[in-house]
Each structure stands twice: as structure tokens, then as C-alpha cells.
Amino acid sequence: MSPERWRRAEAIFGAAVERPPAERPAFVERACGEDPHLRRQVDELLAADGEAGGFLSQPVIEELKSPGGGDHPAGLGGAATLGPYRLVRKLGEGGMSTVYLAVRADRELRRRVALKCLRTTAAGAEERRRLERERQILASLDHPSIARLYDAGTTAGGLPYFVMEYIEGEAITAYCDRHRLSIGERLDLFRQVCAAVRYAHQNLIVHRDIKPSNILVGASGTPKLLDFGIAKWLNPELTSSQLLMTVPWRRFLTPEYASPEQIQGQPVTTTSDVYSLGVLLFELLAGSRPFRFDPAAPREIERRILEEEPPLASAALAVHPEREAIARARRSEPQKLRRQLAGDLDLIVAKALRKEPRRRYGSAEELAEDLRRYQSGLPVTARKPTFLYRSARFLARNRLAVAVAVAFVTLLTAAAAGLGWLSLQLTRQRDQAIAERQHARTLAKFFQGILEYTNPQLASGAMIPARELVDRAAAELRHLDDDPEVQAEVMNSLGRTYYSLGLYRESVAMHEAALARRQTIYGSGHLAVSSSLLNLGMARLGMGDLAGAEAAMRRTIVIRRAIFPGDHVTTAAALRALAVVLAVRGPADEAEAVANEALAMFRRLRDEEHADVTNTLYDLGNALYLRGKLDQAEATYRRSLERRRASLGPGHLLIATNLLRLGNVLIDLDDLEGAERALTEARAIMSARLARDHLFRLRLDIVLARLDLARGDAASARDLLERDLELARSRLGSDHYIVAKLMLTLGRAHLVLGTPEAAAEPLERALAIYRQVLHHGDARTTSALVALGRCQLELGRLDEARATLRKAQELLLSKEPPRADLLDEVRKALGRVPGSGEGIRSTSMSSSGHDSRVT
Structure with missing residues (x-):
């Protein structure tokens, strides 16, 4: 075969191995066209690749066959054993070897393992040497992120x-x-991979095939580096110019992850693995690889890898057609993610991907260290130390001065937003303050430049100038890179300000950054880390990431209970925060239990009139409402409202949110006049204090629409909700639980108006969101099922209606006690479905009466 045809076969092979095994034959057939010799060569490469290793990441192909003869382990059947190992099923196979899932079942130990062996006595000396070399490499490695070797032996046939x-x-x-x-979080995981590669390099082993399919992550969250089938030892007695030659192994490379020297068949050093790590890092950050190749164009592959500079990760993201999905997978937005990648991260990735090995990071350790410095807010070695860069770090080193200036900016931000709680608590020694007074003056003047970008209406309390001011302050955080402790404090304050403005995605990003800084500084069990986790949890709740919010709150509780084993206000605050999340996500009974636990602890530590007790009473009311305990919820809301009026004065946002919740429960209790009074006051406060698209105002509109429905004015409810729906989607995203609330209430309005065809889509979408974000069996999911079942009934889709309503009934009856109001509605609706088997007489749902089920 000519060199040109050989390169083409290699290219097709490289693209084929990245596809699932079931898709490879069709792909190879298309790529090879009418060239049977080329097809045969590619098939041989694929067979050799399977024999070289890489089976641990393969899916189960087939169960073991029935008993057979010889030394071929696959023929030994389901009861086959090799020493103490019982073979369970085949995981994968190549040209000369097979990997099985096996169980060691003897008196010493019982565990699942992967067993790799040659399949036939026809295996030659080279195949035996290759398997032995892989075994020896694994035997020399003992690292938590590298698959371990447990045992070795020979079959009866040798x-x-x-x-x-x-x-x-x-x-x-x-x-x-x-x-x-x-x-x-991706950088944290990637640094663990770097640690595994570093360990292999320290043991004079170069992996040579680092790619996603060779790094598996299981339930524990620990990455495992696999497949040392083409790995080689570095001979410590050789000079760098005599290191590993890759020509014999070039056919096994994956071009997208291979370094230029591997493509050229030049000597390989540890920096070749650094290049592959750079490609992996690029993909983890930007959602694509630096290069994509046509497998049928080997010259183009070589040209691009050897001559074309890879794009910056941020630039690749900017033009990617799936950038919205890529950003969502990173809990971000395209523009924000691009800004996050631009700068130091772009430069770190670019340095790892240099064409010349000497210009890359010298080791996986150096790459990981630069990422650690980035995450800690320190200067990175990938960035040229320009005067401006050094000057920014000089400013950052003046801890007190910068903190004072940023505190000044953030306090003005809080004033602009009408939220006076934002401040940085700075406690420093008097002599330090005197020594840095001049720096404070200089930096205050510097930050004064930020204020010049704000709207002249700043003093009026308008929200847009506040957003501009916070964004400007956030953009200046780089000047604190050399002092991550103060930087984390400022990030925390800015994150809380973003939250107060209803900018939850920005708040999440800021709190994630603060958390990363604090974990690096203090470790994972520090009180400051728990504070960042709590703030991050609240921001995730606002963003609609309920699972992420719950996880953050539970971690907060674990940390604080470890620090303060008994009662402590910080532990009570963490319990209260978890109750807040559970009152949104469910389960309702746990939300009530956790709220009561927090309330009891606060009462042991605080006076009864303390704000912590009052606020936890309010949270308990939310949990009681979710459980359907309406009378208890009303009483609890009234107690917290009375105390808030006494301590906060008129016009406070906490009073408005309390009134909103009280009005909501009064609708369910048919006290429509009381509900109107509460909601009118809540609307007056929120209109004066919050932007139109703030989460609280969207919640208020949902309750106002429920009031309209209760009064029989379904048209007004529909108009209000349709106006808010697009606003909510653009502001919160299509999968937010508030969007589900809007759609469920809108669907009910259409049912009352007699337009079930318009109700179907919002009800189906609301149900889908609830199933995705709420705890299984939550009352709101059941309520959505009931509404959808009624809609299907009105549309004449009787089989669907029967199935939907029975599912709702099943969920209700699984609770103890079941929600009587929802159960009654289900049975009434089922009574209208022919053949439903319900013995309860149907009562038609009124087209004008109100439907006040939980949303």
C-alpha cells in the first residue's frame, strides 16, 4: 500500500474509533467507497485497536456463549472461571483479546472486576508481549484516578x-x-486528570491516547484514566532526542487529540500528553474540539494539525451553532460563558496546544498549577507579564485599599437598588489603615471612574443604573486577582446584589467564583466556604436549578454541623435555607420538618421577636401550604406578617412577599376580599421597589390571575398570564418552575373560558417542567395532571384523560393523608369519563367557578 493510501486508511480508522461500535461498519463503508483493499486495511486497524486495549469504556456487547472447548475463554459459558474469578459477561473484544466482567468469589474477597485475556492459543509472540507490557505498566501504577491492576495469571492452556x-x-x-x-467544577475534575497523568509521567510512562472515552467518571465523581494499551515507558537513560518513537503506533492514534509530533511520527515526550490534555480542556470548556477532520482527507488532517493554529476556546464557542446548549450544560449563557473563557483560560489552553513541544507547559503538573492559580485569582504563567498586568496585580495587593473602594462601589449599588443591606465588613488594625490610607485615596479615585458610566438617574433608585454599576464593579474584579481572600468577599457582595436585582444567573456565576476562591484558600470545611455555598444555593433557587440549590444547602449543613456540633445560629440558618428550597422543590413533609427544626433551634438561641424566628415562621407557612394545611398556613403567615410590620415598617419587600403568600392561601380558603386587600398592598410595594421582570413580580401576577379566576374573570387572568409568559421565558428560561406556574394557571384559564384546545400545550409543558424539577409525587405535579386530564376530557381524548386522571389519583393515594381537595377534583373528573369505573357521581366542573388548585 502506498504512503498516501496508508495515510487515508489511518485517517478513516481514527474517525471510526470515535464512533459507537454499532455505527462503525456503515461509516467505514461510506468512507472507503468502492475500494475493497482500503476497506480491508481499515478493518484490520479496527481489529488491532480493539486488541490493544480500551475495553473498559465499551458497552456490553453480548452475554457469554454456551460452553465450548479449547482455551478460548468466551467459549467457557456463563459458569466459566479463571482461577478465583467467575466470568459474568463479555465487555468487549478485539483481534486477539477479550475483556470480561468477572466476579472474584472466594473466601478472601468478593468484588466485580474487569478481566482481560488473550482469546486463543493462536496469539503470536507480539500479542503476548503487548498484553504483558500493558500488565506491567498497570502494575507500576497506583493512583486513585488510574484503573488499578488487581491480579494476573495464565489459563490452563497457558x-x-x-x-x-x-x-x-x-x-x-x-x-x-x-x-x-x-x-x-469542570476545572476541578480536569485537574484530577492532570494529577493522574503527572503520576504516570513520574513513573516514566507516557499514555499517548488521552481522550474523553479513556477517562471515565462514575457515581463517586472521581475520574479514572484507562487504556494504557499503547502507552510506553520513557527510558531514563535516553536523551530527550532519543525518546519514544511513535511510528509503529501511529495507526492507533486519534487525530483530533494527537500532538503534531505524534502525527509526524517524531519522538514523544511527556509534553505530547500535555497537548492531548489541552485538547480535552478545550472540549470541556468550549464544547467542541479545536479541529474537526474529514477522515477521507489525510493530507488535510496533517496540514491542519501541523500548520494551522487552533482557535481560541472563546472564539470557537462564539461561532458554534449549538452555543446555547453548550452554555446551558455549563449553567451559563453564551455571552457570559464566552467572557469567562476569554482571557486567562484562553491563554492557558493555547499554551497547552502549542505546535512546538518546548513552548507548551513542561508537564501536566504545570498545566494544573496554572489552572489552580486561575481559580485562586492569581496571575497565570500563560499570560505575558505586561506592565498593565503587573499594575493590576499591584493594585490587588493593596488589600484594604481595594476592599474599601469596592465596598464604596457596592454600597452605592445597594443604594441604587434600594437594598441597603449590601456592605463589606472590614476589620483591620489601625496602623495598617494609616499605612494604606494613601492607597485607599488613590483607589477610591480609580473606582470613581466606574461611577462615570452610570446613569444620571442613579439617585432616583432606578434599576437600570444599578445593574450597570454592578456590572462595572464586577468587571474590575481582576484587579483583586493577587488577593483572593478580599476578592472572594467582594464577589460574595456582588453576588448578593445581583440576586437582589433578580439577576440570578449572574448571581450564580459570582457565588461560584467566590466559592472556588474560598475552597482554595481555606479548604472545603471552612465556615466561609459554607457561606458561599448557602448564597450559591439561594442564587440557584432563583435561577430554577432546584437540585443544585438543594445540594448546596445540604453541603452547608454538613459543614456547619461539623464546626458547631450543638445548636448554633449558623446551623439554624442553613436549616432554614434548606427548608426554603424544599418548600419549592419538595418533598413537602420534609420541608415542614426541616422548617420546624430550624424554628426550634432559633427559639433556643434567639428571643421570640427576633427576625430569625419571624422569617422562619414565614418559611414554615410555605411548607404548610405545600402540604395542603391551609388553615395552619394562614395562621402562620399572619403571625410573621404582624411581626414584620412591627419591626420593618411600611413598604418593606419582606412585607410584600408575606402579603403575597397570605393572599394566595386566602384564595384557596375562599376569602376573596381578604385576598384582594393583601395582594393590592403587595402590588403597591413591589411596583415601587422591583423591576417589571423580577421574579417576585411574576409570582405576584400568578396569584393575581388566580384571584381573577376565582372571581370568574378568566379573560383578565388569561391576558395577564400571556403577557407575562414571554417575559418569564426570556428572563428565566423555558424550564424554570415559575414558567411552569404561569403555564399551568394559563391552561386553567383557557379551560374556564371553554378553549381546551388552547389549554393543552401550556398544561403539557407545565407538567413536563414539574416532573423535571420537582420531587416525585409533588402536589403541583398532581395538580398539573388533574388539569391536563380535564383538558383531555373536554377535547374528547377519553383514553388519555382516563390514564392521566388515574395517574393523578394514584399519586394522591400514595400520600398519607392524601390532599382531599385534589382527590375530590380527580374523582369528579373521572366520573365524567365513560368506563372509568368510578362509583362517585359526576359533578360538572363549572365554567365560571374558580379553580384554585395549588400551582
Whole structure:
């Protein structure tokens, strides 16, 4: 075969191995066209690749066959054993070897393992040497992020095998996307991979095939580096110019992750793995690889890898057609994610991807260290130390001065937003303050430039200037890079300000950054870390990431209970925060229990009239309402409202939110006049204090629409909700639980108006969102099922209606006690479905009466 045809076969092979095994034959057939010789060569490469390793990440192909003969382990059947290992099923196979899921079942130990062995006595000396080399490499490695070697031996027929740790997980890129890991969380995971690669390098082993499918992450969240099938030892006695030659192995490379020297067949050093790590980092951050290749164009592959500079990660994201989905998978937005990647992260990735090995990071450790410096807010080595860069770090080193200036800016921000609680609590020694007084004056003048960008209406309390001012302050955070402790404090304050403005995504990003700084500074168990977690949880709740919010609150409680084993106000505050999240996500009974636990602890630590007790009473009311305990919820809301009026004075936002909740429960209790009074006052306060698209005002509109429905004015309810729906989608995203509330209430309005065809889509969408974000069996999910069942009934879709309503009934009856109001509605609706089997007489749902079910 000519060199040109060989390169083409290699290119097709490289693209094929990145596809699932089931898709490879069709792909190879298309790529090879009418060239049977080329097809045969590619098939041989694929077979050799399977034999070289990489099976731990393969899916189950087939169960073990029935018993057979010889030394071929696959023929031994389901009861086959090799030493103490019982083979369970085949995980994968290549040209000469097979990997099985096996169980060690003897008196010493019982565990699942992956067992790799040659499949036939026809295996030649080279295949045996290759398997032995892989076994020796694994035997020399003992690291938590590298699949471990457990055992080795030979079959009765003399075939070698070895036993490895069985990894049950998914590729690191898929894991990060499925769990919607933020950039900071992805960097944490990637640094663990770097640690594994560093360890291999320290043991004179170069992996040579680092890519997502060779790094699995399981339920524990620990990445595992796999497949040392083409790894090689570095001979410490050789000079750098005599290191690993890759020509014999070039056919096994994955071009998208291979370094230029690997493509050229030049000597390989540890910096070749650094290049592959750079490609992986690019993909984790930007959602794509630097290069994508046509497998049928080998010359183009070589040209691009050897000559074309890879794009910056931020630039690749900006032009990617799926940038919205990529950003969502990172809990971000395209523009914000691009800004986050631009700058130091772009430069770090670019340095790892240099064409010349000497210009890359010298080791995986250096790459990981630069990422650690980035996450800690320190200067990175990938950035040229320009005068401006050094000057920014000089400013950052003046801790008190910058903190005072930023405090000044953030306090003005709070004033502009009408939220006076924002401040930075600075406690420093008097002599330090005197020594840095001049720096404070200089930096105050510097930050005065920020204020010049604000709207002249700043003093009026308008929200837009406040947003501009906070964004400007956030943009200046880089000047605190050399002092991550103060930087984290400022980030925390800005995150809370973003939250107060209803800018939840920005708040999440700021609190994630603060959390990363504090974890680096203090470790994972510090009180400051728990504070960042609590703030992050509240921001995630606002953004609609209910699972992420709950996880953050539970981590906060664990940290604080470890620090303060008994009663403590910080522990009570964390319990209260968890109750807030559970009152939104469910389960309702746990929300009530946690709220009561927080309330009891606060009462042991505080006076009865303290704000902590009052606020927790309000949260308990939310949990009681979610459980359907309407009378208790009303009484609790009234108690917290009375105390807030006495302590806060008129016009406070907490009074408005309390009135909103009270009005909501009064609708369910048919006290429509009382509900109107409460909601009118709440609307007056919120209109004066909050932007039109603020989360609280959207919630208020939902309750006002419920009041309109209760009064029989479904048209007004529909108009209000349709106006808000697009606003909510653009502001909060299509999958937010507030959007579900809007759509459910809108669907009910259409049912009352006699337009079930218009109700179907919003009701179906509301149900889908609730099923996605709420706890299983939540009353709001059941309520959406009931409304959808009624809609299907009105549309004549009787089979669907029967199934939907029975599902709702099943969920209700699984609770103890079931919600009587919802159960009654379900039974009435089922009574109208022919053949439903319900013995309860139907009572038609009134087209004018109000439907006040929980939303």
C-alpha cells in the first residue's frame, strides 16, 4: 500500500474509533467507497485497536456463549472461571483479546472486576508481549484516578490474563454535560486528570491516547484514566532526542487529540500528553474540539494539525451553532460563558496546544498549577507579564485599599437598588489603615471612574443604573486577582446584589467564583466556604436549578454541623435555607420538618421577636401550604406578617412577599376580599421597589390571575398570564418552575373560558417542567395532571384523560393523608369519563367557578 493510501486508511480508522461500535461498519463503508483493499486495511486497524486495549469504556456487547472447548475463554459459558474469578459477561473484544466482567468469589474477597485475556492459543509472540507490557505498566501504577491492576495469571492452556478495576461510568465530557457542571467544577475534575497523568509521567510512562472515552467518571465523581494499551515507558537513560518513537503506533492514534509530533511520527515526550490534555480542556470548556477532520482527507488532517493554529476556546464557542446548549450544560449563557473563557483560560489552553513541544507547559503538573492559580485569582504563567498586568496585580495587593473602594462601589449599588443591606465588613488594625490610607485615596479615585458610566438617574433608585454599576464593579474584579481572600468577599457582595436585582444567573456565576476562591484558600470545611455555598444555593433557587440549590444547602449543613456540633445560629440558618428550597422543590413533609427544626433551634438561641424566628415562621407557612394545611398556613403567615410590620415598617419587600403568600392561601380558603386587600398592598410595594421582570413580580401576577379566576374573570387572568409568559421565558428560561406556574394557571384559564384546545400545550409543558424539577409525587405535579386530564376530557381524548386522571389519583393515594381537595377534583373528573369505573357521581366542573388548585 502506498504512503498516501496508508495515510487515508489511518485517517478513516481514527474517525471510526470515535464512533459507537454499532455505527462503525456503515461509516467505514461510506468512507472507503468502492475500494475493497482500503476497506480491508481499515478493518484490520479496527481489529488491532480493539486488541490493544480500551475495553473498559465499551458497552456490553453480548452475554457469554454456551460452553465450548479449547482455551478460548468466551467459549467457557456463563459458569466459566479463571482461577478465583467467575466470568459474568463479555465487555468487549478485539483481534486477539477479550475483556470480561468477572466476579472474584472466594473466601478472601468478593468484588466485580474487569478481566482481560488473550482469546486463543493462536496469539503470536507480539500479542503476548503487548498484553504483558500493558500488565506491567498497570502494575507500576497506583493512583486513585488510574484503573488499578488487581491480579494476573495464565489459563490452563497457558494464555496470559490480568485483572483490573471495573469502572462503571461515562466519558468525562458526557459526565460534565449530563450533570451541568460549571466551568469551575469542570476545572476541578480536569485537574484530577492532570494529577493522574503527572503520576504516570513520574513513573516514566507516557499514555499517548488521552481522550474523553479513556477517562471515565462514575457515581463517586472521581475520574479514572484507562487504556494504557499503547502507552510506553520513557527510558531514563535516553536523551530527550532519543525518546519514544511513535511510528509503529501511529495507526492507533486519534487525530483530533494527537500532538503534531505524534502525527509526524517524531519522538514523544511527556509534553505530547500535555497537548492531548489541552485538547480535552478545550472540549470541556468550549464544547467542541479545536479541529474537526474529514477522515477521507489525510493530507488535510496533517496540514491542519501541523500548520494551522487552533482557535481560541472563546472564539470557537462564539461561532458554534449549538452555543446555547453548550452554555446551558455549563449553567451559563453564551455571552457570559464566552467572557469567562476569554482571557486567562484562553491563554492557558493555547499554551497547552502549542505546535512546538518546548513552548507548551513542561508537564501536566504545570498545566494544573496554572489552572489552580486561575481559580485562586492569581496571575497565570500563560499570560505575558505586561506592565498593565503587573499594575493590576499591584493594585490587588493593596488589600484594604481595594476592599474599601469596592465596598464604596457596592454600597452605592445597594443604594441604587434600594437594598441597603449590601456592605463589606472590614476589620483591620489601625496602623495598617494609616499605612494604606494613601492607597485607599488613590483607589477610591480609580473606582470613581466606574461611577462615570452610570446613569444620571442613579439617585432616583432606578434599576437600570444599578445593574450597570454592578456590572462595572464586577468587571474590575481582576484587579483583586493577587488577593483572593478580599476578592472572594467582594464577589460574595456582588453576588448578593445581583440576586437582589433578580439577576440570578449572574448571581450564580459570582457565588461560584467566590466559592472556588474560598475552597482554595481555606479548604472545603471552612465556615466561609459554607457561606458561599448557602448564597450559591439561594442564587440557584432563583435561577430554577432546584437540585443544585438543594445540594448546596445540604453541603452547608454538613459543614456547619461539623464546626458547631450543638445548636448554633449558623446551623439554624442553613436549616432554614434548606427548608426554603424544599418548600419549592419538595418533598413537602420534609420541608415542614426541616422548617420546624430550624424554628426550634432559633427559639433556643434567639428571643421570640427576633427576625430569625419571624422569617422562619414565614418559611414554615410555605411548607404548610405545600402540604395542603391551609388553615395552619394562614395562621402562620399572619403571625410573621404582624411581626414584620412591627419591626420593618411600611413598604418593606419582606412585607410584600408575606402579603403575597397570605393572599394566595386566602384564595384557596375562599376569602376573596381578604385576598384582594393583601395582594393590592403587595402590588403597591413591589411596583415601587422591583423591576417589571423580577421574579417576585411574576409570582405576584400568578396569584393575581388566580384571584381573577376565582372571581370568574378568566379573560383578565388569561391576558395577564400571556403577557407575562414571554417575559418569564426570556428572563428565566423555558424550564424554570415559575414558567411552569404561569403555564399551568394559563391552561386553567383557557379551560374556564371553554378553549381546551388552547389549554393543552401550556398544561403539557407545565407538567413536563414539574416532573423535571420537582420531587416525585409533588402536589403541583398532581395538580398539573388533574388539569391536563380535564383538558383531555373536554377535547374528547377519553383514553388519555382516563390514564392521566388515574395517574393523578394514584399519586394522591400514595400520600398519607392524601390532599382531599385534589382527590375530590380527580374523582369528579373521572366520573365524567365513560368506563372509568368510578362509583362517585359526576359533578360538572363549572365554567365560571374558580379553580384554585395549588400551582
